[in-house]
Amino acid sequence: MRILLVEDDKSLQRTLTKLFKTQNFAVDATESGKQAVFLAKTNDFDVIVLDLMLPDIDGFEVCRRIRDEKLPTPILMLTALDEVENRIKGLDTGADDYLPKPFHAGELLARIRALSRRATGEKTSVIKVREIELDTAARKAFRNGKDLKLSGKELALLEHLLVNRNKIVTRAELAEHVWDMNFDPRSNVIDAFIKLLRKKIESGTRQKLVKTVRGIGYTISDEE
Amino acid sequence: MRLPIRLRVALYVTFTFAAVIVVLGFALMELYERYSKRSFDVTLQAAASSVANRLAKENMHVDVADISEDVGETISSFESKIGIIGVGIFDGSWKQIFSYNDKASIAIRAEIKNWARADDRKELTTVRLPGEKYRCALANFEITDGSQGTVVTFGSLSSIRESIERMRTIIFIAAPLTILLVGVGSILIARRALRPLERIASSIDGIQVEKSLEKLEVPETGDEIKKVAESFNSLVQRIGSLIDTQRNFLLDASHELKTPLTVIQTEMEMLLMKPGLSAAERANLRQLLSEVEYASKLAVDIIYLSRLESSMVVEMRPFNLGTVLEEVAAHHLSLAKRKNVNLRIKYEPDIVVNADDNLLKRAVSNVIDNSIKFSHAGGEVWVTGTRDEKLSAAVVTVEDRGEGISSEELPRIFDKFYRTKSSRSMDEKGSGLGLSIAKRIVEQHGGKIEIESRPGVGTTVRIDIPEARIAAPSG
DSSP, X not given: OEEEEEOSOHHHHHHHHHHHHHTTOEXXXXXXXXXXHHHHHHSOOSEEEEESOOSSSOHHHHHHHHXXXXXXXXXXXXXXXXXXXXXXHHHHTTOSEEEESSOOHHHHHHHHHHHHHHHHTOOSSEEEETTEEEETTTTEEEETTEEOOOOHHHXXXXXXXXXXXXXXXXXXXHHHHHSOTTOOTTSOHHHHHHHHHHHHHHTTOSOOOSEEETTTEEEOOSOO | OOOOHHXXXXXHHHHHHHHHHHHHHHHHHHHHHXXXXXXXXXXXXXXXXXXXXXXXXXXXXXXXXXXXXXXXXXXXXXXXXXXXXXXXXXXXXXXXXXXXXXXXXXXXXXXXXXXXHOTTOOSEEEEEETTEEEEEEEEEEEOTTSOEEEEEEEEEXXXXXXXXXXXXXXXXXXXXXXXXXXXXXHHHHHHHHHHHHHHHHHHHHHHHHHOOOOOOOOOTTOSHHHXXXXXXXXXXXXXXXXXXXXXXXXXXXXXXXXXXXXXXXXXXXXXXXXXXXXXXXXXXXXXHHHHHHHXXXXXXXXXXXXXXXXXXXXXXXXXXXXXXXXXHHHHHHHHHHHTTOEEEEEEOTTEEEEEOHHHHHHHHHHHHHHHHHTSOTTOEEEEEEEEETTTTEEEEEEEEOSOOOOXXXXXXXXXXXXXXXXXXXXXXXXXXXHHHHHHHHHHHTTOEEEEEXXXXXXXXXXXEEEXXXXXXXXX
């Protein structure tokens, strides 16, 4: 999951980035509204977390400009202004959710998960494909009920493949959603992580869960 | 204690006026007396001269009867002015040859003769007799034999004294009456002049009672009262803007707290997520976290309350009371479940309240929140919605069988930041603003909120919202 965090308070930006990293979200952070619009246009984010008070253009304007570009990325507005009018205005300018400060970290994460689920069509935080079960809230993956003990990046990779099951996921896509914009596209990091992931989730079985589509990317399907 | 201003003004005016009246009265009497005497003298002298002139023209040897007629004719025109005038006519050897209206005794005649014959005599003299004073004047005339005759006129001063007495009586009666009139009049005028001041005072009292800063109506009189009203209004405005500044500062400060509180809260939650923490560390962190949460709640509630107090605008719309109570109760189900409290709700259907539903929800919600918190495990909280026919008000009651509030703490329960002893010892701290917020909301709707409690028995909070009606049957 890749998140665009737009927050002008440096220390909150740092803290939230840290929080998202604990969930193995790929995070791109900015304090500028204009920069945020540019990033949203040029990258494929799963969720945009948007503060209202920004030094250049405010959150409402950022939201409006993103929607003007016909970008469907879910937007979660984050703000100290908790009057009802602001919530209504935020939702009406195209935000999908609104969370007033101060909030609980758990609630913020749950809302982000819910927003990304809404975009992908999942209903709960647990995704089940064949004998693999991924709990996106607890950040754990199981096979036949047994904890696979996946690392953060592996979990993020698996999540993206599972959410896009039965579809071919390109390397570029993985780079976009699992890594942030500092990712070097020429490296073979993705292949290396896929190899690690396979080793963990396919150990002790003959089944190939993650299939390689030569020259394009990878896929996980519901059926063998 | 000093007398009220209007009495003091009236007394001052009355005393001043009385002093003026007394001085004027005495002066008037004095002047009148002098004037009366003077004109008496002048008339008396004129009478003497007239008679003398007349006698000079006539021959002295005519009949005494003729003289009598002449004198009577001459004198009568003077008598109309000063009353009866006596006349004595003497020849050169001071023998009286004629008298007219001579009621005066021998004594006065002798006195007059003495006075008239003296070389250094004054023009006029006063002759005193027991009980009466006479004023005398004289004039000379030439008798045909060349000798000099004298006409003496005299009149009693009693007529003057009478008129002076009359004057005095008039003044003695009129002056106190006038003073009394002025006194009463000045009280009335002072009261009338000060009435706008009383109005100002009563609207200042109103400000204290209503706790709202409202301006006075400025009377279009263009006088000092108008100035006072205008000064008062500008004072009110200044106070209002000071309060606003204060409130905005509080609002801004609380706003500014939100972001750092979020940072602290998030960092702590992240720490708690970490595996490998000991139970003690975890407990410490949780306690810290609950303090941060308390601070956050404070900031949020302060902002909410300041905003409530600054904006008097309530967005009224009619809504069904039962629906709102259901919604609020649903909101508290999880807390009730956690505390193992049975939240029960009962309401008359079709009660329509005209109010700001969001605010009312908040008020009722804050009350229910308290009731659940102070209930014992397994206890019950009753929320009811009824309508008071007499007041035509909607009545919401929230009743618990919890620990109750002591009579010492009860009067302060709506105070800002006031927390009862038992609430201070609770794990989940409230901001101490919940009931203040509820009260503010209810009062903004023109309603009232009352609380009854007995320690160990339970607490009942009653909220009245005016202007409730029964919905017209639909269809």
